[in-house]
Amino acid sequence: MIAETSKGAIVNATSEFSQPELLVGLLLAHLLADFYFQPYSWVKQRNERHALALPLYLHALLHGVLALIALALLSDSYSMVTTGTGALIIAVSHFKIDVIKSYCSQNTTAFVIDQFAHVIVILVVFLYVTNQWHSALELIKQLGAGHLAVILAYLAVLKPSSIIIKQLLSPWSSEVLTNKTPSAHPNDTPTITTEAQQTLSLAGQRIGYLERVLMLTFVLLNQFSAIGFLIAAKSIFRFGDLTKHQDRKLTEYVLLGTFTSVAMTFAIGLACAALLGHMPIKSQ
Template identity: 30%
Template sequence: MINMILLISHILADFYFQTNQIVKGKYKGVRWIFIHCMIHFGVMLIVTGSVIDSGEYRRLLFACVSICVVHGVIDSIKCKILKRDQNSKYRPMLFLLDQALHVITILIGSTVFDLKLDENNGILQSVFSFALTQEVLVILLAVLICWRPASYFVAEVFSVVSRKSQNGDSTEDNEIRIGSWIGILEREIILLLGLMHQFGAIGLVLAAKSLARYKQLEDKEFAERYLVGTLISTLVAILAVVMCQYFKVAN
């Protein structure tokens, strides 16, 4: 369970507490990477520290420092690679590799420092013991992944699929934002339906989305982008459902 809490902390720090200013700043200097790592450290320490025994704090502190140092190194290498070629066709793969390395770092750090959840003495664990279960944490992780991380990944794929230059048109920007929200709602609804075992209803969600874009689908380029985005969103949501079901069976 402690691994799940650390992963939730990582998702929160990497996607929900990382501003656009920090994302752009990391390409300009080490200072912004340091700020990003300090945010990671704070979120990980606060979230994880609230559910473990006070006797574990020293090991947790060393674990968070180690994980954040490695996180900074990984981000520095990634930024150097992308700085050379901002339009690299490997951006989606780098995104996945970057996240995979962060996850592996967290799992190794948790194992090396032998972090364990104290089910009786943790602050939140003692207050919300009925809610802080492995199954609930997995569902929370799945919801968080289907929100911002999936949106970033779809955007990275689109940066490769679409080679058209952005003209900064406000109408186009507004349409992109609306499309992003549609994708988020689509993934969360599919996740909810999957957890309820209502897989047949997923087709209705995709059909409703296609109906709203019916006229635009006559444009071949838009249709291709639409299909790529829809398939990626659906894949992420289904993988999130599979993850939840796997941990449910494992328990």
């Protein structure tokens, strides 16, 4: 089967890697230096003064020192030049990446790209110090249809699914998301402003992303009971809306969106599972 073949190939390729403790040590050094040993005042000065901020140099130096310790203790290489070069690459690259980040908006996208760049540098240093470029190339070559199917499934449940769900619900969106007409009755729900609607809409989009990613993961792991728990947990948070008679349209809209999201995720997950060769329901 595709899943078994791909998994076996990956295991064989990864078994060729040596010194995995060094990679873990370098990642641990990055985690400590970037999140635990970096005060907020350093981050603030970096964002305000950019390359002129003294704490930025101290931060990069700290990364280099911790990387050097990890390389010295966990690497089988006895070459001081190789070890020192690896630590220097991490320190200098971290400085340059953080300078670039200081000019960008401080949002989630910038944070993810920043961390991804740091991790790539650490992987490159690991391969450089251990001289395992061939093993890395072999691992990439072993990626098969099953792995690509999983990547495709996770990408499909994010923005593409969000756009499709929005289009499917568009006939009812105007009835729910537009401002309510003012009423003299004191018990009526207050009018929702346009700014508040946009904020809730963005929050709802992020919630939808997380919801579908979790459901897809549970489908691929054949843990359908966890999906029921996820839907039940969401229903509890929506209980206030469900008990308000004046918000019946909003309740129906939320339920329609939820079940559309669940159906799409199930369809994508089952299609991916079929390609992987482990459908949860098999014919006798």
